[in-house]
Amino acid sequence: MINLAFKDIKHSFTKFIITAISVGILLGIVIIMIGVYRGMIFDAKELVKDIKADLWVVQQDTLGPFAQTSKVHEDLKDRISYQDGVKYAEGITFQNIQMQNSYGAFKVMLVGYDPLGKIKVINPNKIIAGRALKNEHYEIVVSQKTHYKLGEKIKLGRDYYTVVGITKNTVSNGGDYLMFVSLKDAQILQFTYTNERIRSDEARGIKGDNPHLVNAVIAKLKDGYNPKIVAKNIEDATHKTVFTKGEQIKLLLQRVIKKSSKQIGMFTAILIIVSIVIIALIIYTMTLEKIKEISILKLIGISNLKIIKMIMQETLILGILAFISGNIFARLIAGKFPKRVVLELGDAWALFAVIIVASIFASVFGVYKVLKTDPSEAIGG
């Protein structure tokens, strides 16, 4: 038997492959967009997941420290440590700062934590060079993507900090690079003012600054304690708002990146629709190019079914090749994006299903043209 689709593809192989790759690049962009969306969700959860805390205690009636500003006194950690079920409690700060080095300007989230504390804030698996903080002053751990080197001195505020560790894949909920300093250094950077500001405040009757603040107190629970019950007890005892780890992640996803992820989702959906339209147009054009042959086939007695089979097989092969080349393209360029792109196999298969359905849908226009083609068009006169 003769497979018309394979024969036609073989005949115009280069053209077909170039068309498939072109559609594939478009699909690759769709895959990247899905990856960017996944990356946003991944990044939003990453920092909270890395910090080995069960509870987040923040300023009362706020959604801090990520979704809303929160300031609490550092000594709150002592009250929380005495609560039933709490193993450790430590202060933590987060501050967005702008950095500039020879690689350009970039935004960084500076995390301040107690290097002598018991709660791990830096995921040890993500330290690719050097170590975590050990001393209470002038040490800094940086993300690999900041391009700082071990031992390099970085000026922050009035002081210089030595890079003692480099991490990989550590990002803030917004996808910015992370840098870690001791809590004491972070408090100076965030909560102390310049001499001019202090004098100005004193003139207004505001007395001094208070560096003993943190953005949140994080707590690790003893085994067997229900985080929700302990959180409720802490709220009652301290008049603060307390989130469990799960609630904090949910908050990040629902409040912090909801609109951005929706925007990306919308853009992805539009791109998928555009891809379907383009595939449909290509198939329709490919059918139009063969209209003379189709009318001859119909005239000599070849059934519609065989001709439609040819169109649909070509569409499916185009869809499959485009999908494969799109995936290769996406994987080749995913690493070049400044923010995380997460390419998941599940998404790839889902897109494959969409493309197959879309290809069948796209071939409808070609099939319609086949059915409408008058066999007498093959002959002049």
Add this chain to the structure above:
Amino acid sequence: MSDEFLMKNGEKQMNNIAIKVENLVKKFGKGENEVTVINGADFTLKKGEFAALVAPSGAGKTTLLMMIGCVLEPTSGRIEIGGEVVYDNKWTVKDDRALRRKKLGFIFQAHYLIPFLNVEENVSLLPYENGEPEKVVKPRVKGLLDYLGVGDKLKNMPSELSGGQNQRVAIARALANNPSIILADEPTAALDTKRSVDVVKLLRKIAKEKEVTIIMVTHDDRLLPYCDKVLTIVDKKVEVKEQLEGVII
């Protein structure tokens, strides 16, 4: 003569008829724009007859051919193909496509081979579509191509052959499904005089050896002597001229 002889002779005559067209009418358009192209065509062709269809451009040659080929629906009349009534003021055949691929062969002005199929595949297409097995189709196709002098071009693509070779392949394609009728629409239009004569001689040979009825549309009077009958469209009707005496064999 006895009644039995007359009946048997009559049946034989009937069985010998390949195409019978009765009072065939074709009109295009409606109302003020209505144009009658064929108005009451009547003719009969026997098995193995090679007929030329001649008329000026626009007189309805292709229209008549397409009606016989069940491609174009007549306005009224009756068409019989190989003893089967296919049109009697309406289509009586259910699957025109199946009728074409089983009983008819088409040859066009240009070869109109499928460019993405090689010679063997172009010729094999219809027999395979008719459900014939490969072991039957392959040797028949090879035999046909040998018969037409292009047996060594089996694996060539149409783009690799000359115009004359392609037209021979097109004739092989028209014969591949063992049709009882071949409808040829100016098959020599794209060929020079020598090749035109070669093709017409070949068609005549096919008609006689394979008992295939052929209607060939042509503008070339030099080809008429090779035909058994000349059908001429005059005043929208078909005039039939037998040319038993003048036929060149």
